[in-house]
Amino acid sequence: MVDATDNRDAILLAPIERTEPGFYWAVGLLSLLILWGAIAYWTQLDEGLGVTGLHQPVSWGFYVTNFVFFIGISHAGTLISAILRLSRAEWRRPVTRMAEVITVMVLFIGAGQILVDLGRPDRIMNIIRYGRYQSPLLWDATSIGAYLTASIVYLYIPMIPDIAILRDRLRKRKLFYTVLALGWTGSERQQKVLNRAIAIMAVLVIPIAVSVHSVVSFVFSMTLQPMWHSTIFGPYFVTGAIFSGIAALIVAMVAFRKAYGLESYLKPIHFRYLGQLLLVMSLLWFYFTFAEYLTGYYGGAPEEMKVFWAKWSGPFRPFFWGMVLTNFLIPVLCLVRLGRRTIGRVLTASLSVLVGMWLERFIIVVPTLSTPRLPFGEGIYWPTWVEWGETAGSFALFALFYLLFTKLFPVISIWEIREGREVGLKEVEERLLTYLPETAEPVLMETEKRW
Amino acid sequence: MARWGMVIDLDRCTGCQACVMACKAENNVPAVGMKEAVRGRIISWMQVLTEEDEEHSGEVRRFLPRPCLQCDDPPCAKVCPVYATYLDPEGIVAQIYSRCIGCRFCMAACPYNAKYFNWYRYQKEAPGQNPDVSVRPKGVVEKCTFCHHRLQKARERALAEGREVAPGEYVPACVEACPTRAIVFGDLSDPNSEVARLARSPRAFRLQEELGTKPKVIYLTEGEGRG
Numbered sequence: 006m007v008d009a010t011d012n013r014d015a016i017l018l019a020p021i022e023r024t025e026p027g028f029y030w031a032v033g034l035l036s037l038l039i040l041w042g043a044i045a046y047w048t049q050l051d052e053g054l055g056v057t058g059l060h061q062p063v064s065w066g067f068y069v070t071n072f073v074f075f076i077g078i079s080h081a082g083t084l085i086s087a088i089l090r091l092s093r094a095e096w097r098r099p100v101t102r103m104a105e106v107i108t109v110m111v112l113f114i115g116a117g118q119i120l121v122d123l124g125r126p127d128r129i130m131n132i133i134r135y136g137r138y139q140s141p142l143l144w145d146a147t148s149i150g151a152y153l154t155a156s157i158v159y160l161y162i163p164m165i166p167d168i169a170i171l172r173d174r175l176r177k178r179k180l181f182y183t184v185l186a187l188g189w190t191g192s193e194r195q196q197k198v199l200n201r202a203i204a205i206m207a208v209l210v211i212p213i214a215v216s217v218h219s220v221v222s223f224v225f226s227m228t229l230q231p232m233w234h235s236t237i238f239g240p241y242f243v244t245g246a247i248f249s250g251i252a253a254l255i256v257a258m259v260a261f262r263k264a265y266g267l268e269s270y271l272k273p274i275h276f277r278y279l280g281q282l283l284l285v286m287s288l289l290w291f292y293f294t295f296a297e298y299l300t301g302y303y304g305g306a307p308e309e310m311k312v313f314w315a316k317w318s319g320p321f322r323p324f325f326w327g328m329v330l331t332n333f334l335i336p337v338l339c340l341v342r343l344g345r346r347t348i349g350r351v352l353t354a355s356l357s358v359l360v361g362m363w364l365e366r367f368i369i370v371v372p373t374l375s376t377p378r379l380p381f382g383e384g385i386y387w388p389t390w391v392e393w394g395e396t397a398g399s400f401a402l403f404a405l406f407y408l409l410f411t412k413l414f415p416v417i418s419i420w421e422i423r424e425g426r427e428v429g430l431k432e433v434e435e436r437l438l439t440y441l442p443e444t445a446e447p448v449l450m451e452t453e454k455r456w
Numbered sequence: 457m458a459r460w461g462m463v464i465d466l467d468r469c470t471g472c473q474a475c476v477m478a479c480k481a482e483n484n485v486p487a488v489g490m491k492e493a494v495r496g497r498i499i500s501w502m503q504v505l506t507e508e509d510e511e512h513s514g515e516v517r518r519f520l521p522r523p524c525l526q527c528d529d530p531p532c533a534k535v536c537p538v539y540a541t542y543l544d545p546e547g548i549v550a551q552i553y554s555r556c557i558g559c560r561f562c563m564a565a566c567p568y569n570a571k572y573f574n575w576y577r578y579q580k581e582a583p584g585q586n587p588d589v590s591v592r593p594k595g596v597v598e599k600c601t602f603c604h605h606r607l608q609k610a611r612e613r614a615l616a617e618g619r620e621v622a623p624g625e626y627v628p629a630c631v632e633a634c635p636t637r638a639i640v641f642g643d644l645s646d647p648n649s650e651v652a653r654l655a656r657s658p659r660a661f662r663l664q665e666e667l668g669t670k671p672k673v674i675y676l677t678e679g680e681g682r683g
Contacts, residue, residue: 053594054558055575060496062569064560124558124573124595128538131557135538142537142561228565229531229667377569378664379522380507384496 014422017415018174020265024412027264031408035401042398045391046121054124058388062381063374067392068122071399073366074249075115076149076221077242081250082108083156084214085282087207095433096278098425099270102418103261104254105160110406111253112153114399119145121395141227144220152210152217159206165189165199166420178413218246230373231308232301241293248286248332249362252355255279257407259352261416270417273347280351283358284340291333294365311376320385321372324364331361459547460602461644461672462631463654464521467679468638471519475502478633479523482603484585486578486592499572501600502630518678521639523630524549524570524600525663525671532562532571541597547644547672548602556596563597567664568671571599602641603628623649644672 020028049056059066082104089097119142120126136143169189172182189195222242225233235241255276262271301309316325339354375384410416479485479502488497502523509516530549533542540556543549563571577594585591588605592598610626623642631641642651654660659676 053574053576055492055497055594058495059573059575061498061563061572062496064563064573119559122559124560124597125556128555128557131538131540131555135540135555137537137539140535140537140561142535142559146537224561228535229567229669230564374564378567379520379569380505381569 014419016266017270017417017419017422018171020411021171021413021415022175028408028412032405035405035408038397038401039405040398041394042396042401045394045398049121049391049395050126056389056391058386058392060384060386062377063371063384063386065122065370065374066386067367067388067396068118070363070367070370071396072115072118072122073221073242073370074363075111075118075399075403077218077246077249077362077366078253079108079111079115079152079156079250080214080218080243080246081111081254082106083152083159083210084108084247085250085254087159087210087214090203090207091211093436094278095425095429096275098421098429099267099417100254100258100275100279101163101421102160103257103416105156105163106407106410106416107250107253107257108156109153109160110403110410112149112156113406114403116149116153118399141220141223144223148213148217148220152213155206155210155213159203159210162199162202162206163418163421164414166191167415167418170419171414215243218243225369225373231306231376231378232312232373233369235297235300237293237297241297244286244289244293245362245365248283248290249358251279251283251286252358252362255283255351255355256359259348259355261411265411265416267417270422276348276351277343280340280343280347280354283336283351283354287333287336287340287354287358294329294332308378312372315372315376315383316368319372320375320383321368324368328361328364328368331357332365333361335361457546457645458643459645459672460526460607460626461547461642461651461655461674462523462526462602462628463640463651463660463674463676465638465640465654465676466518466520467676468636469504469519469521470636470638471504471506471517472635473504474633474635475521475630475639476500476504478629479600482586482589482629483601484579484589484591485598486574488576488578492575492578497573497575499574499578499598501570501572501598520675521630522568522570522663523602523628523673525568525669525673526600526602528670528672529668531565531567531667531669535561535565537561541599546607548604548607549599550601550604551597551599553590553592553596553598558595558597560597567667567669571597573597 057066057068086097086101086104089101120129123129132143132146136146138144165185165187166189168182169186169191172179172186175182219239219242222238226235226238228234258271258275258279262268298313301313315321335357336354339350339357343350371386375386377384480487480500483501485499485501488499492498502521505520505522507518507520508514509518526547526549528543528547530541530543533549536542537559538555538557540552541549541562558573560573563569563573574592574594574596579591581591586605588609606628607621607626610621614621614625623646627641631639640651640654642649644652644655646652654676655674657676659679660674661677662671662674665671
């Protein structure tokens, strides 16, 4: 399988072999943003959280919003890739790696948000020393830890044959690739073990991914606070996570398609399929949002209504309606009829959803806190340059991680593309034949007799 | 074992804020300065909330002194990831400043907004502070403790003299300072104590009782004299 002389997919190795000036420009720009974030964080570490716009009663703001948002994005990857693999969607081949990389990179950024949000990051180890499992924060730590571990394994295992290709073809970083390739030769036995490991991880990773965003939502829904204390928060958050995850995946695909000239691998059909998935998630997200807000409104509990009106027509109105616009109206209008210019439309919808899902997280975190039950008066929250810097830095750090990854490893799985050409075609044909009545195989007939 | 509780008679409260000032002095609560106050960073373990009277809008203001309500089922302690806040055996919700990681989950969970955060290092140890109460560093949450240090002192004194803590020997600073005696403090588990007797009054209610937090600060509604 691993044929070092096969040159058909040379373009996938090009970014690793050569470095264009565009790369340095991108790194430079991202570094500037990261520097801004680093200065912001240093200021905060030195002086205290007082340099942010947080106060009483809005004690959670951008950082917690970012946390929920980034952890949500992480569902792009592993979950989507696992589902596509398990459902044997053949079009997955150039997509899965990109998705898995998003997950791993963004999980670091997401988990980091909590560290940034802590008043005493120096005491982070207290979570282990005095950890209290009754607290949803501990559930988060456990679940995210498990997800990160599983995602790294799930990213790494399907990469082994590709690393072997790099080991055999590239002249640089020989030791690095040799160690990571784990002596891959492409023998039949290795192939079997690899496929089995991928299958196991794909199954394993789905429940973990679902648990991650469920427990993230539990941070809010386990409290008694109005418009947080809701039973649908688990599935609502998971839906939003997959929604924003697909959007992030599409944006990454468009970006690398353009930057590395991958037009022949990432075709409009891939964007069409993902766009349809995005459309379904948009409708599902709207259904959840509708159910959540209608239940609150119809019940009309005074505390709930205070928060409800703050979002609907109060100070958070631009964010709320912005969210409806960017999460529902724009994506649906863009995606409902994908005719010409598929990629442009899908990209527009995805960018819109990324903005919208960030707003959605914000509109969940802040208005509840800013409308306390007792007569304190409403607390309006204005982030300072520190929060903006940290947020910009976080996005830039994620992009930089991703970019550096693509300089070390192929961003599209080479061996899976080859497998698609060599084995997939035949396999699909055979599989298709078994679906049809007149060609049913005797093996299947036998199992049917047992009933 | 005692269950410490407090009754606040809203009919008697004049909104004079003596309790607030007494609390600040007793517990080394930092003055955050005007700039911080405008930004909503005032720390006030005891806070007098004001509200327009619905019936006499614009004429009458109602006052609601709010310490930590020392819930028997505290939503803040439920969510703390590190046991930095917990219900102690005598019903006081304690806060361990040296363990708190500053995640502010308890602040988000408290339906009474009784928890405060040290956004900056607001003060250093200095002469003039109460030596019985530790000065909080930056980045941790703090709250009313029912002047827990006073209980410890009373208990030590009683122990040295070989007797039990007498009723009325342990009272928080706000109770002492109230000029109209609107705040009564004592042991709720002793049915004969004044606080337990008042807590049984038909005027007694608890804040957000429907949440099931079981606060041990009990209010007496405004009665005849209202308006």
